[in-house]
Amino acid sequence: MAGTSIASEVDFEATGKHAGFLRVPHSVHRSAYGWIGVPIVSIKNGSGPTLVIMAGNHGDEYEGQIAVANLARTLKSADLQGRVILLPMVNAPAASAGLRTSPIDSGNLNRLYPGDPSGTPTEMIAHYVEEVILPLADYAIDLHSGGSSLFYPPTLLRGMGHSAQEAEALMRLQEAFDLPYAWVFTSGGGRQSTARTAMGAANRKGVINVMAELGGGGDVTPDILRRTERGLKRVLHSLGMLPDYSPDATRGTRELNAQGSIYAYSTGLFEPLKEIGEDVAKGELVAFIHRPDTPEAEPEKITSPYAGIALCKRAMAQVKRGDALFQIASDARASSD
Structure with missing residues (x-):
């Protein structure tokens, strides 16, 4: 067949x-x-x-x-x-x-x-x-x-x-x-x-x-x-x-269009500052990546290049460069205007 x-x-x-x-x-x-x-x-x-x-x-x-x-x-x-x-x-x-x-x-x-x-x-x-x-x-x-x-x-x-x-x-x-x-x-x-x-x-x-x-x-x-x-x-x-x-x-049902994902650029521990469904502004601080192996170092600040809502979130605390942290989406009608 x-x-x-x-x-x-x-x-x-x-x-x-x-x-x-x-x-x-x-x-x-x-x-x-x-x-x-x-x-x-x-x-x-x-x-x-x-x-x-x-x-x-x-x-x-x-x-x-x-x-x-x-x-x-x-x-x-x-x-x-x-x-x-x-x-x-x-x-x-x-x-x-x-x-x-x-x-x-x-x-x-x-x-x-x-x-x-x-x-x-x-x-x-x-x-x-x-x-x-x-x-x-x-x-x-x-x-x-x-x-x-x-x-x-x-x-x-x-x-x-x-x-x-x-x-x-x-x-x-x-x-x-x-x-x-x-x-x-x-x-x-x-x-x-x-x-x-x-x-x-x-x-x-x-x-x-x-x-x-x-x-x-x-x-x-x-x-x-x-x-x-x-x-x-x-x-x-x-x-x-x-x-x-x-x-x-x-x-x-709330219709959305995906705007893009937010990624880690460092290895460390992911501290999210947003929950799923929360509004996100462009340029807003959404997460820290901590480095407990270098405790004197400041955590990396992760900001969003997109405006919308957090549609998904990483479930694991450990991250490496290239790992997706959030996916951001906006209302379908708003994105098509």
């Missing part, structure tokens, strides 16, 4: 709920004809669209993995109209190890699309997702978080759409997911996308897709997990796939 080296234990055309593994071939000393298992669940019933939901693109991002696994366990095919394909830990080696990248080949899956059917295990997974899974889909959701090093509030990421119909569909997904923030990309996307991310892969295949950043810091935040699970069910309902579900009232 599509020149892939991966075999699926799941028949995506079969009605009902079917769980198994994508078998990624991996010949090593201890297992000459071995394979790596990427868990996958397909749930199909009646007529309706196909929605692909995946998490674990980065293995140290946890809310999405739990939410997708919970959905796989609790969603009954009889309640569904259409097809849902669930990949709770799509970069399975990284997710099993709790690492951003695969311990097998150091592959960062969300930087390797469109992949290579004869490449490393991570490249083979990327190829299978782009060339086999996504062509089955009408819609796709890719769940992330800030991983071990960053923390995001619940934030949906989307493009602006390349047609009136696509823009309307993206807004429907945003309103249904109903997260506090939406990071709206103002460029890129479409079938000509060169992005090496899952979002880029979906765009190349003409799939209406969104991404989400959901917490981070190597932790699981119960409120963010609940918001994620609520959002997935609301999306299914909005697409007509979960007709008997009764969504609660919409809470509202």
